[in-house]
Amino acid sequence: MIIEIGHFSVVVAWVLTLLGIGSSIAALRSRNADWVRVGRIAVTLTFVLLFVGMATLVYAFLMRDFSVLYVANNSNSKLPFFYTVAAVWGGHEGSLLLWAFILSSFSTLAVWLHWRTQPTIMPYLIAVESAVMLGFLSLIVFLSSPFARLVPTPLDGKDLNPLLQDPAMVMHPPMLYMGYVGFSIPFSFAMAALFSGRLGEEWIKVTQRWTIFAWLCLTTGILLGGYWAYYELGWGGYWGWDPVENASFMPWLVGTAYLHSVLVQEKRKMFKVWNLLLIIVTFSLSLIGTFLVRSGVLTSVHTFATDPERGLYILIFITTIIGTAFGALIIQSKKLKSQIEMDSFISRESVFLFNNLFFLVAAATVFLGTLYPLMVETLQGGKVTVGPPYYNAVFMPIALGLLFLMGIGPYIPWRKASASNLKKNFLVPLIAGLVTVVLLLVSGIHSLYALAGGFVVGFSGSAIFLDFGKISKLYANREHVNLFKGFLKAFSANQRRYSSLVTHIGVLILVIGIIASTIYQTEKVVSMKVGDTFSIADYEMKLLNIHEVEGKNWTAQEGVFEVTQDNEVITKLRPQKRVYTASQSPTTESAIHAINMGHIFLTMPDVSADGVAVARGVINPLILWVWGGGGIMGLGVLLNIFRPRRREE
Amino acid sequence: MWSTGKKTSLILSILLVAGALGYLALGNFGENLVYFVTPSEVRAFSAEQAQKKIRVAGMVVKKSIKTQADPVGLTFELTDGEATIPVVFQGIPPDLFKEGQGAVAEGHWRSDKIFHSKMIMAKHSEDYMPIEMKRAGVELPKKDFMKTLSP
Numbered sequence: 001m002i003i004e005i006g007h008f009s010v011v012v013a014w015v016l017t018l019l020g021i022g023s024s025i026a027a028l029r030s031r032n033a034d035w036v037r038v039g040r041i042a043v044t045l046t047f048v049l050l051f052v053g054m055a056t057l058v059y060a061f062l063m064r065d066f067s068v069l070y071v072a073n074n075s076n077s078k079l080p081f082f083y084t085v086a087a088v089w090g091g092h093e094g095s096l097l098l099w100a101f102i103l104s105s106f107s108t109l110a111v112w113l114h115w116r117t118q119p120t121i122m123p124y125l126i127a128v129e130s131a132v133m134l135g136f137l138s139l140i141v142f143l144s145s146p147f148a149r150l151v152p153t154p155l156d157g158k159d160l161n162p163l164l165q166d167p168a169m170v171m172h173p174p175m176l177y178m179g180y181v182g183f184s185i186p187f188s189f190a191m192a193a194l195f196s197g198r199l200g201e202e203w204i205k206v207t208q209r210w211t212i213f214a215w216l217c218l219t220t221g222i223l224l225g226g227y228w229a230y231y232e233l234g235w236g237g238y239w240g241w242d243p244v245e246n247a248s249f250m251p252w253l254v255g256t257a258y259l260h261s262v263l264v265q266e267k268r269k270m271f272k273v274w275n276l277l278l279i280i281v282t283f284s285l286s287l288i289g290t291f292l293v294r295s296g297v298l299t300s301v302h303t304f305a306t307d308p309e310r311g312l313y314i315l316i317f318i319t320t321i322i323g324t325a326f327g328a329l330i331i332q333s334k335k336l337k338s339q340i341e342m343d344s345f346i347s348r349e350s351v352f353l354f355n356n357l358f359f360l361v362a363a364a365t366v367f368l369g370t371l372y373p374l375m376v377e378t379l380q381g382g383k384v385t386v387g388p389p390y391y392n393a394v395f396m397p398i399a400l401g402l403l404f405l406m407g408i409g410p411y412i413p414w415r416k417a418s419a420s421n422l423k424k425n426f427l428v429p430l431i432a433g434l435v436t437v438v439l440l441l442v443s444g445i446h447s448l449y450a451l452a453g454g455f456v457v458g459f460s461g462s463a464i465f466l467d468f469g470k471i472s473k474l475y476a477n478r479e480h481v482n483l484f485k486g487f488l489k490a491f492s493a494n495q496r497r498y499s500s501l502v503t504h505i506g507v508l509i510l511v512i513g514i515i516a517s518t519i520y521q522t523e524k525v526v527s528m529k530v531g532d533t534f535s536i537a538d539y540e541m542k543l544l545n546i547h548e549v550e551g552k553n554w555t556a557q558e559g560v561f562e563v564t565q566d567n568e569v570i571t572k573l574r575p576q577k578r579v580y581t582a583s584q585s586p587t588t589e590s591a592i593h594a595i596n597m598g599h600i601f602l603t604m605p606d607v608s609a610d611g612v613a614v615a616r617g618v619i620n621p622l623i624l625w626v627w628g629g630g631g632i633m634g635l636g637v638l639l640n641i642f643r644p645r646r647r648e649e
Numbered sequence: 650m651w652s653t654g655k656k657t658s659l660i661l662s663i664l665l666v667a668g669a670l671g672y673l674a675l676g677n678f679g680e681n682l683v684y685f686v687t688p689s690e691v692r693a694f695s696a697e698q699a700q701k702k703i704r705v706a707g708m709v710v711k712k713s714i715k716t717q718a719d720p721v722g723l724t725f726e727l728t729d730g731e732a733t734i735p736v737v738f739q740g741i742p743p744d745l746f747k748e749g750q751g752a753v754a755e756g757h758w759r760s761d762k763i764f765h766s767k768m769i770m771a772k773h774s775e776d777y778m779p780i781e782m783k784r785a786g787v788e789l790p791k792k793d794f795m796k797t798l799s800p
Contacts, residue, residue, distance in 0.1 A: 342659065357663065358670070361671070361673075361674060368678070372678075383684070384683065385683045390681035527719065588744055612718065616741055
């Protein structure tokens with residue numbers, strides 16, 4: 001009975017989105033503010049109803065109500081409580097509902113938050129948000145309802161895919177969707193600007209926090225996915241250029257380009273068409289990302305069942321949204337000519353221009369590599385794939401270029417830089433970069449990418465730290481406080497700028513981690529019996545014993561490995577080979593020991609009947625910098641979002 | 650404001666960088682394409698085709714998996730119902746890799762008429778048939794297909 005309430009709520013919500021669109025159009029035609037209020041009620045009620053929908057589905061999972069098809073397919077009587085909730089978005093239908101729910105919470109929040117300050121934008125905002133919502137709710141109501149019953153009721157559920165029974169997987173999809181959906185707010189404001197003809201900088205300023213919030217969620221989602229792949233899939237890497245990873249990476253790349261290029265419009269009123277184009281592309285790629293994952297056109301660990309009808313529907317929906325957006329942009333683009341043009345080639349404007357160029361080429365590369373196989377298949381019927389070596393070869397130079405620009409952009413003046421200015425700002429960083437290269441060479445590192453990476457990290461890192469040092473000293477002297485307090489005062493006086501630089505530092509740390517753990521990873525696969533030892537790097541791993549362990553919904557063979565270095569015991573690692581009871585599907589659970597900012601990573605993928613175990617050891621140097629850098633990036637964004645409001649904003 | 654010279658130099662430099670990046674992205678694209686084929690197609694390969702890295706999609710023939718200790722790996726047979734090829738795999742197969750189920754192996758078809766692979770992908774599939782195979786045109790009715798796999 002409960003689940004039918006959920007179903008009914010979502011159907012009513014679908015009707016209300018129609019009302020939202022209708023009332024907004026009526027408001028624009030009649031110029032009667034009452035219609036906007038009707039729209040606001042529709043949006044708010046949609047949120048309430050979808051909340052009810054989500055709640056009934058969560059309830060069905062908690063009650064383990066296997067008479068609901070979706071629950072039966074994604075849960076089991078022995079599934080631990082924690083994962084029972086995560087199972088709500090463990091499959092196609094539930095994750096769509098989550099998408100719609102997040103969208104409606106964001107649009108409701110946006111409507112109430114900007115109601116007073118942006119009255120003229122409201123009807124457009126409500127219309128665009130409702131249109132996107134309509135697309136998703138139609139998909140849920142007509143093609144993939146999570147509320148369908150299963151007759152007869154099975155005794156037990158099929159269980160959640162064991163690979164998804166993991167803490168990182170609980171948070172990964174919601175974060176990713178919050179990122180995708182978050183970009184719908186700046187997108188809606190951009191559409192409002194286009195349709196209303198109010199094409200100034202206001203829509204950018206109003207949505208600045210929304211944009212970086214969406215970016216933070218998307219970044220966190222991507223990193224969580226990488227972290228999950230790292231220890232759950234057991235291959236010791238965190239990024240495989242899988243089509244679905246690519247699907248989330250494309251909006252990230254263009255979104256990152258966007259949040260840099262809007263700065264140029266804010267400060268210099270340039271790049272107007274460009275910024276509208278970027279946010280349209282970012283949100284389109286978010287939708288395409290969802291389409292690629294949800295339609296099953298891509299073969300990947302993430303995709304669920306294939307359903308051509310669903311795929312076709314999503315394709316039509318996305319084409320409509322993207323087509324309308326681009327149409328509006330083309331019609332309005334004549335009005336959007338910049339009044340100001342660039343003064344000099346050596347200026348901050350041009351650094352931003354190249355930043356965008358690099359990000360877009362990166363996005364285009366991923367787009368080509370991900371969708372080319374689909375094109376070939378449609379046109380020629382053959383099936384083809386693009387391998388990781390391609391992406392790695394293209395991305396290394398692009399990433400290095402971007403990191404180099406990262407050291408220049410914040411320190412080169414707008415309009416035009418003079419020679420003395422360049423010398424003042426970049427001589428020390430240049431030397432620091434070269435010193436880093438020399439130090440790396442001395443310590444025996446000869447890989448070209450590591451050296452190039454060392455140079456740009458040294459250059460950009462020292463530029464940022466010099467800046468922090470200078471400004472701290474300035475404030476300390478002015479306010480007669482110590483250097484640290486001076487730093488805090490300087491930071492809060494210009495928090496938007498300095499929090500961004502914190503994010504940049506996080507990026508540099510992340511990149512050091514990526515370079516080190518990619519180039520200097522060592523791996524060894526051996527078969528061994530109890531009592532045998534194998535060595536990897538300067539560690540010895542001895543297999544002490546293999547025994548059975550039992551979890552709530554799985555049984556496992558656990559190997560106990562003693563790790564020694566120079567005859568000193570460091571730790572014992574216990575990798576497992578699990579079999580999940582309900583689905584009888586095996587998984588390989590890795591065991592990890594953190595040492596010197598890196599990881600000793602061990603899996604035991606196979607144990608044969610006669611006691612021969614296969615062990616895989618991986619040494620990942622500096623991998624903690626990858627996750628630590630990600631954390632610092634997030635901290636920077638949070639400091640940016642929660643900065644004190646200033647008068648001019 | 651702009652002088653024409655500045656504008657030209659800016660546009661030129663953008664084109665230059667864009668060209669370099671474009672070359673980077675497209676220059677070796679073709680070499681990095683890996684084609685999916687069926688065991689039947691592999692059997693019909695010419696010597697020239699055998700040079701390229703490919704992915705073979707098929708079903709793992711029952712009772713064909715044999716493990717190897719050094720280097721760690723295994724041998725098995727991959728079939729599409731019509732032709733069967735032997736595969737020598739070096740490394741660790743994914744958890745879902747099983748006899749009688751769909752798998753995709755990436756590697757080279759060597760002159761010894763054995764497929765040498767260092768990467769295998771396996772998929773959860775309700776009907777035990779990988780999407781690659783359906784796309785490759787293997788549309789045998791499920792029952793008949795399963796029959797060909799039984800020993």
